[in-house]
Amino acid sequence: MVYLLREMVWGAVLVAGAAWAQTLDPAGLVAAGRLDEAIRVYRELVLASPENPVLLLNLCITEYKAKQFAQAVVHASAALRLQDDLLPARLFLGASQLELGEFAFAVESLELVVAANPRERNARLMLGEALLETGKPGEAVTHLQAAAELLPANPRVWSGLGRGFEALGRSEAASEAWGRLLALPPSMESHMHTAQVHDTALRWRAAAAEWRAALALAPENRTARMGLGWALFRSRGYESAMDTLRPILSAGAADVQFLYGASLLNLQQPAAAIPYLRAAIAGDARLLPARAALGQGLLQTGKAEEAIPLLHDALPVDTDGNTHFQLFRAYQLTHREAEARDALAAYQRLRASLANTTP
Numbered sequence: 001m002v003y004l005l006r007e008m009v010w011g012a013v014l015v016a017g018a019a020w021a022q023t024l025d026p027a028g029l030v031a032a033g034r035l036d037e038a039i040r041v042y043r044e045l046v047l048a049s050p051e052n053p054v055l056l057l058n059l060c061i062t063e064y065k066a067k068q069f070a071q072a073v074v075h076a077s078a079a080l081r082l083q084d085d086l087l088p089a090r091l092f093l094g095a096s097q098l099e100l101g102e103f104a105f106a107v108e109s110l111e112l113v114v115a116a117n118p119r120e121r122n123a124r125l126m127l128g129e130a131l132l133e134t135g136k137p138g139e140a141v142t143h144l145q146a147a148a149e150l151l152p153a154n155p156r157v158w159s160g161l162g163r164g165f166e167a168l169g170r171s172e173a174a175s176e177a178w179g180r181l182l183a184l185p186p187s188m189e190s191h192m193h194t195a196q197v198h199d200t201a202l203r204w205r206a207a208a209a210e211w212r213a214a215l216a217l218a219p220e221n222r223t224a225r226m227g228l229g230w231a232l233f234r235s236r237g238y239e240s241a242m243d244t245l246r247p248i249l250s251a252g253a254a255d256v257q258f259l260y261g262a263s264l265l266n267l268q269q270p271a272a273a274i275p276y277l278r279a280a281i282a283g284d285a286r287l288l289p290a291r292a293a294l295g296q297g298l299l300q301t302g303k304a305e306e307a308i309p310l311l312h313d314a315l316p317v318d319t320d321g322n323t324h325f326q327l328f329r330a331y332q333l334t335h336r337e338a339e340a341r342d343a344l345a346a347y348q349r350l351r352a353s354l355a356n357t358t359p
Contacts, residue, residue, distance in 0.1 A: 026058070035066040046075075053082040057089045064092050067220070072096040087116055091123055098130050106130040114143070121150035128160050137167035155181055159189035188217040188224065195227055204235035215244075222248065229259055238263040254283030258290040261297075270297040288317040296326050304333040321350045 026045070029038035042059035049055055056079035063072040076093035079086055094109030110127035113120055128144035131137070141164040148157045158181035165174035181190050195210035211228035218224060225244060232241035241263045245256055261276030277294035280287055295310035311327040318324055324347035331340035 026062070030062055030065070035062060038062050039066060039068070051082060053079040053086055053089070056082070057086060057092070060089060060092050060096075064096055069096040069099040073100070087113060091120065094123065094130070095126055098126050103130045103133040107134060118146070119150065121147055125151060125154065125157055125160070128164070129156070132160060132164055132167070137164040140164045141168065153184060155184050155187035155189040158184070159193060162193065186213070188214045188221065191217070192224060192227065195231070199227070199231065204231050207231040208235060208237070226255065233259060233263055236266075238266050252279065252283060254280045254287055254290070257283060258287060258293065261290070262293045265293055265297055270300040273297050274301070288314045292317065292323045295323070295330070299326055299330050304330040308334070318350070321347055321354065324350055
């Protein structure tokens with residue numbers, strides 16, 4: 001998202017930078033890409049002049065460029081407390097909130113920017129995106145259409161419109177928006193859209209190639225990284241899936257822990273998989289596929305009794321009968337014969353049902 005705001009970044013930073021050029025030049029540090037140093041200098045200047053809203057704004061902008069979004073929110077808010085009509089601070093506040101996933105707050109901030117300047121193109125685009133994330137596609141499309149007039153070559157506009165129109169059931173308008181996206185030079189958004197089309201058609205290897213291209217353009221994009229991880233997993237590239245997930249594994253997100261653990265399980269390493277699958281369930285108790293995988297891992301490591309409740313909980317998401325069969329085996333191994341018979345009968349009914357629906 002940072003590239004969208006580049007012109008405002010330079011304009012705002014240089015305003016304050018010129019005043020300090022004789023001693024410290026944080027604007028020059030920003031221009032040279034030395035963002036950490038520029039942040040340190042701006043923070044020293046803010047300590048010396050805590051009532052200067054422009055210095056706080058420039059610190060916020062530099063933190064935004066450095067992807068320190070939480071700190072950018074703090075300093076944008078501080079600038080606005082000193083000067084509540086400082087529109088760039090409001091814009092960067094909304095932009096940072098959007099990056100942090102604080103979508104409702106981003107909507108509130110960006111609506112104020114658009115109300116003050118309806119032709120603020122970055123605010124229009126980001127407000128549309130934030131509204132999409134808050135489940136308001138109708139309002140989102142209105143702002144994204146305005147952004148399309150101001151930013152016709154920006155792929156994010158057409159990606160947002162494609163998503164918005166799809167959510168509204170306007171398939172023809174969505175197709176037109178996706179067509180406009182694909183007519184632009186290749187972008188993260190165009191690769192992600194094509195990857196999702198391949199995913200829908202179960203073309204996992206083709207999807208992986210598109211997700212990989214998207215990730216090359218935006219290495220920090222979590223959606224692209226998870227998309228690639230899933231495409232590799234589904235095409236049985238388990239080790240490659242793990243390599244893809246490793247950079248975000250330490251964050252502890254439940255979906256990442258599950259996919260990493262499931263990859264280990266499919267590599268016949270159940271003991272190694274179990275800690276990741278436990279972590280996935282601890283992070284999201286409703287993640288039933290993780291319960292199924294953990295139950296299978298426990299069963300494979302001789303802990304059938306512990307596996308039973310996990311496998312039982314996961315039955316509603318069993319699409320091929322495997323979890324039903326694993327539960328049957330767990331009951332067998334624990335000598336719960338009546339429950340084993342019931343589980344086997346349920347497995348057989350599911351398999352017969354699947355056979356009848358197979359074209």
